[in-house]
Amino acid sequence: MGCGIALRLRQAGARVTVLERAIPGAEASSAAGGILAPQEESEGPGPFLDLCLRSRSLYPEFAAELLALTGINVQYLPSGVMRLAFDEAGLARLEATATWQRERGLRVELLSPSEVLALEPQLSPELKGAARFVDDHQVDNRLLTRALTMAAAKVGATFRTGYVRGVVEERGRAVGVDLEGETLRADAVVIAAGSWSGLVQGSALDPRVVRPARGQMVQLQTRLPPFSHVLFSDQGYVIPRTDGRVIAGSTLEFSGFEKNVTAEGLHRILALAMRLCPALASAPVQETWAGLRPYTEDHLPILGAGPLPGLFLATGHFRNGILLTPVTAKLLAETVLGERPSVDLAPFRFDRFSRR
Structure with missing residues (x-):
């Protein structure tokens, strides 16, 4: 998620730094199976199925773009x-x-x-x-992760390794992050830390919401x-x-x-x-x-603006992280850049659990 969002933001002209505590994509992204199956895995019609179908439709062009940028064939296969x-x-x-x-x-x-x-x-x-x-198709998720990391770097994203202690807030706005004691300032902060997203101080996500x-x-x-x-x-x-x-x-x-x-x-x-x-x-x-x-209790991801101006969330994808990579990258880039998202993100708001 982080690399995909970085790729799209950098292509739009933003300066982007990807922060990772170890190797990008080494957690759930590399451990997945790479199944692109919104129909087989659907629990029924609704906004989530529509989101998954939209992302699936982006995959042929997405795979071709990564091949052109990096030379890596991510093995997108229309296998059924x-x-x-x-x-x-x-x-x-x-x-x-x-x-x-x-x-x-x-x-x-x-x-x-x-x-x-x-x-x-x-x-x-x-x-x-x-x-x-x-x-419904498949992709090699480990090749996809490698290609996304290379693609983001190739278009000019910066990568840094370290432990993010939390979001830095000033006057009610997210202005950066604390990276092992160093304040890294930014106009926008995107938390895309998978199962660890709720452990980032200042994310406003209860650790029980994304577990x-x-x-x-x-x-x-x-x-x-x-x-x-x-x-x-x-x-x-x-x-x-x-x-x-x-x-x-x-x-x-x-x-x-x-x-x-x-x-x-x-x-x-x-x-x-x-x-x-x-x-x-x-x-x-x-x-x-x-x-x-x-994992989230309603099996829906958390996408879009966070609790503070300048803070954005992309997490909770559960079993569909690989499938939802291209659409998440597109939607978060649109949101961060102040554009109207091409998909209504209301069903995926971070505060939907507290409203319940």
């Missing part, structure tokens, strides 16, 4: 996403989702078991059917990709990469800021992966990791 059902209740949920999404003009295909296996022969023969979201949700992940290695679609079930997902890697995830755990990988978590993820695609049972486990996603 399937949600598999293994019982009648699961099928009923897929049919209900397909009904309301089709009413909104979104593309959804309901597939029989034979139709699924014709497309993906190595999937489980136990499945009862699937919904195919042909417009860490741990997600564990496993990477398997196959010689050839065993399937081409991103696969979901009610228990998790598996993501095929073109080089034969398969990313499997994920857990949802509220364990504070602990990023441990646990035996139980790995057991659940691997059992899910093998149920969806039994051929993965023989795939070597190449890597395991955990990340902390910035």
Whole structure:
């Protein structure tokens, strides 16, 4: 988020400094799966789905722009996403989702078991059917993070490493930040610190409003990709990469800021992966990791102006941080520059929780 916003602000002519306590994108951005699936993951119609769909529509041009700026191909792939059902209740949920999404003009295909296996022969023969979201895609999130960092630097953003103690306020306005005792002055301060956003003094975010949700992940290695679609079930997902890697995830755990990988978590993820695609049972486990996603109770991000003039917030993206990167960068840049945001940010205000 920080690098994307810095890129857009710098392109608009602003002087920008990105502050990072370690390596940009080393937390949730690098730990994610890179799924761009507003339809598959939607909880229903509304402003959040509209925001996610808008961001998805920006991705082809966004990926091409990053390639032109940095030479990095972020592996944006129009792979499509399937949600598999293994019982009648699961099928009923897929049919209900397909009904309301089709009413909104979104593309959804309901597939029989034979139709699924014709497309993906190595999937489980136990499945009862699937919904195919042909417009949901994927990107390699680690390549995306690297490309965004390079792109922001290439257009002239400055990067500094250090611990931000808090927002500096003068006469009721944010005028900079305290960077390890040094006051770094600025006309605008953007907090895009993920799960740590509420710990930044002066952000006015209660730490309970944005809190860490741990997600564990496993990477398997196959010689050839065993399937081409991103696969979901009610228990998790598996993501095929073109080089034969398969990313499997994920857990949802509220364990504070602990990023441990646990035996139980790995057991659940691997059992899910093998149920969806039994051929993965023989795939070597190449890597395991955990990340902390910035969680809000209503699952909506916090975007736009903060509690003080000159302070702006971009956090709480939970499971959709990679998907929402291009639209967040665009909207925050517009807001910081005093322009009218191209999307109504009222549903994503920071103070919506206190109003409740």
